[in-house]
Every structure is written in structure tokens, then in C-alpha cells.
Amino acid sequence: MTDKYQARRAALLEEIYELIDKEGYEALRVRYLCGRLGISTGTFYHYFPEKYELHQLLYRRIDEYFQQRVQPRFTDDEAANLMLFAECYGEYCMQTGVAATRCFMALPLQPQGDELISDRRPISRLLEGILERGKSKGQFRCSYSTRDCARYTMVVLRGFCSDWAKRDGGYDLVEVIRRFFPISLTGLQG
Amino acid sequence: MTDKYQARRAALLEEIYELIDKEGYEALRVRYLCGRLGISTGTFYHYFPEKYELHQLLYRRIDEYFQQRVQPRFTDDEAANLMLFAECYGEYCMQTGVAATRCFMALPLQPQGDELISDRRPISRLLEGILERGKSKGQFRCSYSTRDCARYTMVVLRGFCSDWAKRDGGYDLVEVIRRFFPISLTGLQG
Amino acid sequence: MTDKYQARRAALLEEIYELIDKEGYEALRVRYLCGRLGISTGTFYHYFPEKYELHQLLYRRIDEYFQQRVQPRFTDDEAANLMLFAECYGEYCMQTGVAATRCFMALPLQPQGDELISDRRPISRLLEGILERGKSKGQFRCSYSTRDCARYTMVVLRGFCSDWAKRDGGYDLVEVIRRFFPISLTGLQG
Amino acid sequence: MTDKYQARRAALLEEIYELIDKEGYEALRVRYLCGRLGISTGTFYHYFPEKYELHQLLYRRIDEYFQQRVQPRFTDDEAANLMLFAECYGEYCMQTGVAATRCFMALPLQPQGDELISDRRPISRLLEGILERGKSKGQFRCSYSTRDCARYTMVVLRGFCSDWAKRDGGYDLVEVIRRFFPISLTGLQG
DNA sequence: GATGAATGAGAGTTCATTCAT
DNA sequence: CATGAATGAACTCTCATTCAT
Numbered sequence: 001m002t003d004k005y006q007a008r009r010a011a012l013l014e015e016i017y018e019l020i021d022k023e024g025y026e027a028l029r030v031r032y033l034c035g036r037l038g039i040s041t042g043t044f045y046h047y048f049p050e051k052y053e054l055h056q057l058l059y060r061r062i063d064e065y066f067q068q069r070v071q072p073r074f075t076d077d078e079a080a081n082l083m084l085f086a087e088c089y090g091e092y093c094m095q096t097g098v099a100a101t102r103c104f105m106a107l108p109l110q111p112q113g114d115e116l117i118s119d120r121r122p123i124s125r126l127l128e129g130i131l132e133r134g135k136s137k138g139q140f141r142c143s144y145s146t147r148d149c150a151r152y153t154m155v156v157l158r159g160f161c162s163d164w165a166k167r168d169g170g171y172d173l174v175e176v177i178r179r180f181f182p183i184s185l186t187g188l189q190g
Numbered sequence: 191m192t193d194k195y196q197a198r199r200a201a202l203l204e205e206i207y208e209l210i211d212k213e214g215y216e217a218l219r220v221r222y223l224c225g226r227l228g229i230s231t232g233t234f235y236h237y238f239p240e241k242y243e244l245h246q247l248l249y250r251r252i253d254e255y256f257q258q259r260v261q262p263r264f265t266d267d268e269a270a271n272l273m274l275f276a277e278c279y280g281e282y283c284m285q286t287g288v289a290a291t292r293c294f295m296a297l298p299l300q301p302q303g304d305e306l307i308s309d310r311r312p313i314s315r316l317l318e319g320i321l322e323r324g325k326s327k328g329q330f331r332c333s334y335s336t337r338d339c340a341r342y343t344m345v346v347l348r349g350f351c352s353d354w355a356k357r358d359g360g361y362d363l364v365e366v367i368r369r370f371f372p373i374s375l376t377g378l379q380g
Numbered sequence: 381m382t383d384k385y386q387a388r389r390a391a392l393l394e395e396i397y398e399l400i401d402k403e404g405y406e407a408l409r410v411r412y413l414c415g416r417l418g419i420s421t422g423t424f425y426h427y428f429p430e431k432y433e434l435h436q437l438l439y440r441r442i443d444e445y446f447q448q449r450v451q452p453r454f455t456d457d458e459a460a461n462l463m464l465f466a467e468c469y470g471e472y473c474m475q476t477g478v479a480a481t482r483c484f485m486a487l488p489l490q491p492q493g494d495e496l497i498s499d500r501r502p503i504s505r506l507l508e509g510i511l512e513r514g515k516s517k518g519q520f521r522c523s524y525s526t527r528d529c530a531r532y533t534m535v536v537l538r539g540f541c542s543d544w545a546k547r548d549g550g551y552d553l554v555e556v557i558r559r560f561f562p563i564s565l566t567g568l569q570g
Numbered sequence: 571m572t573d574k575y576q577a578r579r580a581a582l583l584e585e586i587y588e589l590i591d592k593e594g595y596e597a598l599r600v601r602y603l604c605g606r607l608g609i610s611t612g613t614f615y616h617y618f619p620e621k622y623e624l625h626q627l628l629y630r631r632i633d634e635y636f637q638q639r640v641q642p643r644f645t646d647d648e649a650a651n652l653m654l655f656a657e658c659y660g661e662y663c664m665q666t667g668v669a670a671t672r673c674f675m676a677l678p679l680q681p682q683g684d685e686l687i688s689d690r691r692p693i694s695r696l697l698e699g700i701l702e703r704g705k706s707k708g709q710f711r712c713s714y715s716t717r718d719c720a721r722y723t724m725v726v727l728r729g730f731c732s733d734w735a736k737r738d739g740g741y742d743l744v745e746v747i748r749r750f751f752p753i754s755l756t757g758l759q760g
Numbered sequence: 761g762a763t764g765a766a767t768g769a770g771a772g773t774t775c776a777t778t779c780a781t
Numbered sequence: 782c783a784t785g786a787a788t789g790a791a792c793t794c795t796c797a798t799t800c801a802t
Binding site for chain 1: 332334338341342344345346347348349350352353370372373374375376377378
């Protein structure tokens with residue numbers, strides 16, 4: 001049954017995320033992973049035909065997180081929404097763990113050049129929505145286009161998260177974002 | 191003779207930097223490297239006991255670059271100096287190449303937990319100097335401490351460079367920094 | 381019920397032959413096979429306890445083909461019969477496909493050393509019948525025994541078919557046999 | 571030194587041929603091979619970057635054998651030369667062993683479609699030379715072109731050798747060729 | 761100083777087969 | 782009868798590093 005398959009896959013994935021968190025993606029060897037999961041390599045490949053699939057899923061997950069958990073909390077104040085967006089981005093990284101953050105912040109692009117980091121991903125469109133509405137409400141008055149502002153925001157946020165991962169998660173990322181992201185916010189508000 | 195040894199090592203290093211630039215650190219196999227260098231693996235290990243040493247040297251290099259090439263160009267205008275700092279950081283990445291940038295922006299932390307990314311590295315002290323003087327000259331009026339401002343600046347700059355590397359160097363990084371860094375500069379000036 | 385079992389097995393076999401034809405025996409993975417057949421691996425193993433069984437059946441099939449399709453077309457002219465035999469052998473290979481031909485021409489001997497390539501197989505007895513009658517009718521006057529002539533004929537025919545398979549079926553095998561087998565026929569007629 | 575490398579490679583190759591003979595090419599696993607050779611897998615790959623190379627070499631070897639050992643024994647009698655050619659082909663197979671013969675008679679073509687079984691290989695040109703001269707001397711009067719005759723001859727010889735390998739080398743191949751090849755010779759002489 | 765042959769653990773992945781449901 | 786999740790030994794090949802020459 002496909003449902004059963006999907007359920008088992010999802011269950012394994014949860015455990016796998018924890019292990020990626022502890023060990024990192026590249027360092028996580030399939031054999032070791034299977035040992036920790038208590039399954040055979042054959043079973044692993046039954047559910048994840050390629051190791052790389054694990055990596056891809058990290059990207060999809062943040063999209064889901066933002067669509068399901070963050071978006072509903074948006075209000076009419078777009079500056080506040082942007083701040084929430086930033087905080088949640090950090091929160092997600094902290095929940096995901098250092099190693100996984102490192103991996104999905106930093107891993108070289110995949111050969112196929114797929115759309116994983118594309119600006120067209122749901123999370124990017126969410127961000128553009130905030131900025132768009134903010135502009136029309138007069139909350140953001142900087143001269144850059146919505147697209148440019150979104151990209152700048154993502155660049156800065158990824159900068160924060162990378163730093164946090166580089167320093168092995170040795171501080172409270174959300175707090176740092178809450179403290180320093182306003183510098184960027186000021187710039188965006190013009 | 192130690193001098194001869196050091197000279198040879200430095201000469202090899204120059205060539206190695208170019209290769210890391212082209213191929214990236216991880217993808218650069220020792221055997222291939224030796225082939226391109228026209229030396230045997232034995233000789234390579236004579237000068238660089240571990241491959242990882244090459245990686246460490248990438249960090250030291252940017253310090254030298256900033257001390258020797260950038261600092262002399264500083265003027266009395268600290269905001270201009272900060273802008274120059276940001277542009278040169280991007281310039282350095284573009285010269286260093288995509289793969290090497292990716293590597294030294296993004297690579298997982300060093301096992302030994304050394305001081306490579308430390309805030310005490312020369313490049314950080316250079317940046318703090320700009321901000322320190324800027325504050326006393328009244329050019330930067332934001333409420334954050336010098337250390338905090340420096341760190342925020344580095345976070346943003348690494349964000350820019352990571353993005354560039356993630357997108358395979360598909361645009362002019364210096365131009366993008368020149369265009370968007372002012373958003374952050376505005377925030378820092380308060 | 382055994383009859384139902386046999387019927388299903390035969391039906392599956394027909395489809396399997398086509399797939400072996402397209403993909404070859406070795407390259408045909410059980411999982412893929414099952415996918416194409418629309419059955420589960422469990423079901424496959426219910427009907428064919430070992431994959432190797434498929435391979436064995438390829439040999440039995442040519443015997444059936446010659447007994448049911450070729451023999452009825454024999455006439456009184458044994459030289460013509462021999463030519464027909466040769467052409468049909470090629471025709472069978474072309475119908476069976478390159479990969480399957482390769483496989484049943486060339487595959488290493490079966491572990492169990494069974495009688496699959498034995499001179500006692502029906503197809504060999506058919507050939508010997510032609511030569512026997514041809515000798516008594518004075519059509520074949522060469523000095524070799526019937527058994528020897530039959531064996532020589534099979535060697536040559538397998539040579540043709542192997543070559544065709546080696547060249548990936550890049551030419552009309554029947555035409556080539558029709559053109560070149562007479563060289564051998566001449567030798568056999570003495 | 572390249573000479574040393576080539577010498578070692580050749581020495582290993584000799585041992586490898588014996589093992590291919592015993593075990594066959596496909597069944598000969600690299601690990602097992604290394605175990606028998608007393609070398610590490612790394613060393614194996616140092617000398618033979620791909621396993622497939624072993625297979626390629628089997629083809630080159632027969633070319634060398636014919637050029638160095640057989641050609642010098644040719645005389646003015648081209649029918650005798652053709653007979654010698656056939657016998658030596660069998661002799662080579664017997665020396666090479668059953669499994670290796672099976673392998674190089676029968677293995678499916680390599681993906682790259684290289685020239686291993688090409689009619690342009692030295693051994694083919696040798697054979698064509700015999701037939702060419704035989705024609706001009708009036709020894710071969712059949713109506714087929716030289717190219718066609720050569721190809722027919724190879725088809726027949728490969729038929730003999732395949733049969734021998736299929737029957738696990740259970741008889742004297744050279745003797746069988748000596749006895750039955752004349753049937754084909756008759757056909758070629760027209 | 762310089763060489764490069766040798767190492768070997770370890771990588772990701774495959775696939776015929778089993779068996780509880 | 783039928784399923785398909787589970788198995789795990791086995792596969793080819795990689796590559797940083799060592800060390801006798």
C-alpha cells in the first residue's frame with residue numbers, strides 16, 4: 001500500500017533528520033545511517049533510491065514549514081511580518097540543527113542545477129509577498145525593486161544562519177537575528 | 191636548506207591556489223594536483239604533510255590580501271573605507287574563484303577548532319578599526335558596539351559571497367555588493 | 381489448481397520472452413521484469429522459483445519451434461531442407477532478438493551441466509534426419525558421418541548467429557545465411 | 571620508470587589470464603583477483619584503471635600472436651596458409667583456455683562500440699591477405715569477394731571455438747578444426 | 761630531495777531472493 | 782494466491798597517505 005510506504009518513509013525521514021543534524025550530510029555514511037536506523041541498506045534504498053534525496057528533502061521541508069506554520073501568523077503590519085519571517089528562519093535552523101543547517105546553507109549546487117535554491121521556491125514568494133504589500137502600504141520606501149529586496153533579505157538571513165552554523169550553534173540564533181536584523185530592516189524601510 | 195624549502199613551497203602554493211580556484215578544494219584530488227604541478231605525490235607530501243593544510247592556507251591568504259592591498263587605500267572617510275572593504279571582499283572572492291569561495295565560505299568547521307574564522311583574525315581587526323574610527327568621527331551613530339557592528343558586517347558580506355558561490359558565480363559580485371551593501375551601510379550609520 | 385497454474389505460467393512466459401528479447405537475459409532485472417508484467421516479485425517467484433529458469437526455457441523453445449513450424453515444411457529435396465533448416469535457424473534468432481540470441485548462443489555453460497546443448501536435443505535429431513536421408517538419396521556425398529556433418533552444420537550456424545548478435549543485429553541474418561551457407565553446403569555435398 | 575611499470579603490468583597480466591581462464595571474465599571479481607595475485611585493489615587499479623581493460627587485452631593478444639608467431643610460418647601455398655591460420659586460431663584458444671575463449675568469443679559488445687571485433691583488426695587483415703593472394707594465384711575460385719570470404723571464414727572459426735568452449739574444452743579443438751575445416755575450405759576453393 | 765608503487769578501508773549502490781501479511 | 786517490504790552479501794572503484802628505493 002502506498003500509504004504504508006509513505007508513512008514508513010516519513011518515519012525514517014524524521015530519524016534521518018536527527019542523524020544529519022548530528023553528523024552532517026556528507027559525513028553521514030549510508031551504512032552507518034542504516035545501522036542507526038536498524039534497517040538494511042537494501043531497505044534504505046527501497047525508500048530513498050539515492051542518498052542525495054535526503055539532501056533535497058531538507059529544502060522542501062523549510063518551504064512546508066513556512067507555508068504551514070509561519071504564514072498563518074502574519075498580520076497587517078508588514079514590517080512585523082518581515083521580522084517574524086526572519087526570526088522563524090532562524091528558529092527553523094535551530095530546530096533543524098547545526099549540521100543540517102550547515103548542509104543546506106552551504107552545500108555546493110547540485111550538478112543538475114535544479115530549482116532547490118531558486119528564487120521561485122515557495123519561501124521566496126512568501127517573502128516577496130510581504131515586501132510587495134509593504135511597499136504598497138508605504139512601509140518600505142527604499143528604491144530597490146521587490147525582487148531585489150527579497151534577494152537581499154535572503155542573503156542577509158543566510159549570512160546569519162551560516163555564521164551560526166560555522167560557530168557550531170554556540171549562541172541563540174533567534175536572539176541574534178532579533179537583535180541585528182533591524183539594521184537591515186532600517187535599510188529596507190529607507 | 192630551510193630557505194630553499196620555503197621558497198619551493200611558496201612557489202607550489204601559488205600554482206595550487208590557481209588549481210583550487212578552477213576545481214575547488216574538495217574536488218581537487220592529490221594525484222591530479224601533482225600531475226598538474228609536475229611533481230610526484232611523495233614530493234607533495236614532503237611540502238604539505240596533509241591535504242587539509244591547503245585549505246587552512248586559504249584563510250591566511252585573505253588576511254594578507256587585506257593587509258597588503260586594501261589597507262593602504264584607506265582614507266579619512268570611514269564610510270568610504272567600509273564600502274571599499276566590502277567591495278574588496280567581493281573582489282577577493284571573484285579572484286579566488288567560485289569553488290574556493292564556496293569552500294572557504296561554507297566548509298564545515300575545522301575539526302581542530304582552530305582560529306581560522308575567529309573574530310581575532312587580522313581582517314576582523316581591520317574592520318573593527320574602520321568602525322571604531324567611524325564612531326569617534328560621528329560617521330556611524332547606530333547603537334551597537336563596534337564588535338557587534340563588525341560581526342554584523344562580516345555576516346552580511348559572507349551572505350553576499352555565499353550567494354554568489356551558490357549561483358556558480360553567475361553575476362558580478364562586486365557590482366552587486368556596490369549596489370546592495372549600502373542598505374546595510376544605512377543601517378549602520380543609524 | 382495445477383492447470384490454472386500452468387496456464388498462467390505459460391502466459392507470463394510469453395511476455396517474458398518478449399522482454400528478454402528486448403533487454404537480454406542478464407540485463408533483465410527481476411524487479412523490472414515484474415514491473416513490466418504487472419506482478420509482484422513474490423508472484424514471479426511463485427511461478428519461477430529461480431530467475432535462471434527463464435534462461436533454460438529459451439533452449440526448449442527453439443526445439444518446439446523447429447518441431448512445430450519447420451519440420452512440416454520439409455520436402456523430398458534434402459539439400460533444400462538443409463537450406464530451409466539453416467534459414468529458419470537464422471529466422472528464429474531474428475525473431476528471438478539480439479540479446480536473447482547472444483545469451484543462448486554464447487552464455488557460459490549451465491552450472492548443472494544439463495543437456496541443453498546436447499546433440500541429443502530434438503533440433504539435432506531433426507538435422508541428423510535430413511542428413512541421413514540426404515546421404516541415402518545420394519545428395520550428400522562427403523566422407524564424414526551423419527553425426528559429424530550435423531555437428532559441423534550446427535557449428536557453422538551458431539557461428540553465423542553469434543556474429544549477427546556480436547554486431548548487434550545490424551544486418552539481415554537470414555539473407556546472410558541464404559548467401560553464405562551454400563559455401564558450407566557445397567562442402568557437405570562433397 | 572615506465573619500463574618497470576610495463577614489466578610489472580605484463581607480469582600481472584600473465585597471472586590474470588590464467589585466472590580468467592579458470593573463472594571466466596565476468597565471474598572474476600576484482601577482490602578475488604587481487605587476493606590471488608597477492609596485491610591490493612589499489613594496486614590493481616594502479617595498473618588497470620578499469621576492469622574492462624582486461625577484456626580488451628584479450629583481443630589485442632590474439633592479434634600479436636598471429637603477427638608474431640603465425641605469419642612467419644606462411645608459405646607460398648595459400649590454401650595451406652588458410653589451413654594453418656585455422657589451426658593456429660584453435661591452438662590459440664586452447665592455450666588461452668576455455669573460460670577466456672568463452673569470454674572473448676561470446677561477450678556482448680561493449681557500449682562504446684569500439685573496434686575490438688572490427689574487420690579492420692590485424693588478424694582480419696592477415697586473413698584477407700591470404701585470400702587475396704590465393705585468388706590471384708587461382709587457388710580460391712569461389713565467386714565471393716575477398717572481404718566476404720574472410721568474414722565467412724571467421725564466422726566458421728568462431729563457430730568451432732565457441733562450440734569447444736561450450737563443451738568445456740572436452741575435446742582437442744585443433745584436431746577437430748583439422749578434420750572439419752576442410753569442408754569449408756572446399757566451399758571456398760569453389 | 762624526489763619518486764611512484766603500494767595500500768586498504770571505505771564509499772554508494774545493486775539485486776536475486778525470502779517471508780510475514 | 783498475491784504482495785512488496787526487507788534482506789545483506791557482493792559489487793566496482795576511490796583516494797589520502799606511506800615508504801622503500
